[in-house]
Amino acid sequence: MAQTAATLEKLVALCKRRGFVFQAADIYGGLNGVYDSGPLGTLMKENIKSAWKQSLLRHLDKDILFIDGALLGTESMWKASGHLENFHDPLVECKACNARFRADDIDLNGNCSRCGKKDWSEVREFHLMFKTQLGASVEQSSTAYLRPETAQSIFVNFKNVLSSNRVKIPFGIAQIGKSFRNEVTPKQFLFRMREFEQMEIEWFCTEEEALSAFAFWREERKNFYTALGVTNEKVHLRDHTQEELSHYSSATCDVEYEFPFGFKELEGIAYRGNYDLTQHSTCSGKDLSVFDEKKAASFMPHVVECSVGVDRLFLTLLFDAYAEEETESGPRVVLKLHPTIAPIKAAFLPLVDKLSEPLLQAYRKLRACGHSVQFDSSGSIGKRYRRHDEIGTPFCFTYDYDSEKDNTVTVRYRDSMKQERIAIDAIESFIKNTSPFLDKLC
């Protein structure tokens, strides 16, 4: 079976054709760097988020609490975090056609990729945060910003969480939520967007524990991707060099995935010292330190952060799963998604319409239990298999003329296309047993 690698163009087309992702405000010409999730994309993103949550919660020896912070933050908060001063990218403009680029993305000795001329402006810093005004007031105090990362709402809530829950250092606060960055050049579809979702955990610990916590999360986060079936050779850890490290970080590592445009960051893992809590303590005037009973002294907890974009992971999983294959019955496009991630877990396909009823009953039973399954009785069985291959449905159950005699169905496996017969009553337990994600991590 010959396989063809995915290209960005093929994935964008598949996402639109099958309802995974649409350009935002498509009918009005679209909004650059902003996307809507379609029905299948919404299901798949939910599966990604619950797999991530599950991967954190499975550690019985680790307390991890979840919050859901506000998208808007005060100017003072973003000043304390350093974003107001530092969150910018170098911008350069082509003076001939006014196209704008990230200066570190292009060769300034070369010509403009848009108009072919070479007439660059000075490089200047472009601030990436979206600023807005709350209410009708124009006073400085009503200025607010959409958050460019979810992490800061964790830091500013650190004491609230600690004092309202029975947890002690070390423990983690995790969050899934939207972030906004006014990227100079959003590109590569879901890779660099202006509105996107992040999944972040801040692990609070003592300074003595920090480096071993960093080593733990570094391995743990890579294992998450391989447990989800991402090709081992395409995912690796890359430690930052001394020059790359932020002034407050003594160790940072990226989980990188090999996209068609090269190895790129999928997730960042950073030992941030106690920079954030110290900053917020100083700037807010509220003491965020913790009392150590053994030492009878207060200390500012240190932090290891793991941060991944839901949409960037979504794109990674699509790239990794996409294959074009020659089969005995012609070519097919298939998404070999892990069953945990696949938007539709199984399809129920009677061979012909008049054989629908027994399969419909089995389908309804699963739907009633909340399983994401589909029933489809129209069109040739071959076309229905192809459609489900293309959206990554791991199993198709078919009721045929033999089924009438022995109460069995065929189960067709998406990846091997092999078929076998199982009892119609065994469908439910078959589906329940095909979410091996947790097993692989344990």
Ligand code: ATP
């Ligand atoms: P990059 O260097 O790719 O811009 P970054 O170092 O600025 O990333 P972080 O601030 O560390 O990114 O954000 C953590 C994670 O959030 C990234 O690893 C990525 O998965 C995701 N992410 C960041 N910016 C974007 C974006 N513009 N669009 C989609 N996902 C993003």
